[in-house]
Amino acid sequence: MEKILNRDEGRLLAERIAKEADVKLHECYQCGKCSAGCPMAGSFDLMPRQIVHLMHLGDMETVMKSKSIWLCASCHTCVERCPHDIDIPALMEKSRMEAQKRGYCAVRNVKLFNDIFTETIRGFGKSQEVILEGIYNVGSGRLLQDINHVPEMLQKEIVRPELNQVRNKDHVRSIMKKCEEGGALN
Numbered sequence: 748m749e750k751i752l753n754r755d756e757g758r759l760l761a762e763r764i765a766k767e768a769d770v771k772l773h774e775c776y777q778c779g780k781c782s783a784g785c786p787m788a789g790s791f792d793l794m795p796r797q798i799v800h801l802m803h804l805g806d807m808e809t810v811m812k813s814k815s816i817w818l819c820a821s822c823h824t825c826v827e828r829c830p831h832d833i834d835i836p837a838l839m840e841k842s843r844m845e846a847q848k849r850g851y852c853a854v855r856n857v858k859l860f861n862d863i864f865t866e867t868i869r870g871f872g873k874s875q876e877v878i879l880e881g882i883y884n885v886g887s888g889r890l891l892q893d894i895n896h897v898p899e900m901l902q903k904e905i906v907r908p909e910l911n912q913v914r915n916k917d918h919v920r921s922i923m924k925k926c927e928e929g930g931a932l933n
């Protein structure tokens with residue numbers, strides 16, 4: 748794939764993201780405590796420690812192409828363990844937003860899920876699990892994923908077949924619009 752940023756551009760972008768995340772990249776001393784405690788590390792292609800290091804080097808191209816920024820669960824375990832409270836999930840989230848703006852998506856199904864989720868909120872004012880799951884399964888090509896759990900979920904009313912909408916959907920849409928204008932849903 749073509750390079751999208753040279754090192755100077757990457758450094759400027761990393762500095763901006765770090766500032767927005769209130770992180771001082773130079774404070775990381777690569778102890779690795781964040782990576783050791785991350786529950787998603789087994790699925791990451793770059794460990795949390797490496798994300799911070801690459802950003803410090805200004806290599807945003809590698810960061811934005813990584814799977815890790817799409818798979819971070821924002822659980823904050825890394826922040827709790829970090830001796831400098833470096834907010835890695837904020838770095839991940841802001842890098843993911845930049846990657847999305849530039850057309851990078853290393854884990855297509857995460858974007859697909861996110862897009863369907865936000866559209867159901869826009870349409871109904873709240874999440875509709877049955878619709879979300881159905882469209883996601885079709886879009887991801889995994890038609891029968893989780894289908895065996897459906898009877899039990901219906902029985903325990905974890906999901907309901909009827910639509911459950913909020914009364915003032917326009918209010919929810921106006922909140923979403925503000926989030927979009929602030930870049931939160933990009």
Ligand code: SF4
Pocket residue numbers: 774775776777778779780781782795796799825828829830831832833
């Ligand atoms: S725990 Fe904190 S200081 Fe240690 S490598 Fe991770 S981000 Fe850097």
Ligand code: SF4
Pocket residue numbers: 781784785786787788795818819820821822823824825826835836839
């Ligand atoms: S917030 Fe993300 S990077 Fe940090 S421990 Fe959780 S999943 Fe891992």
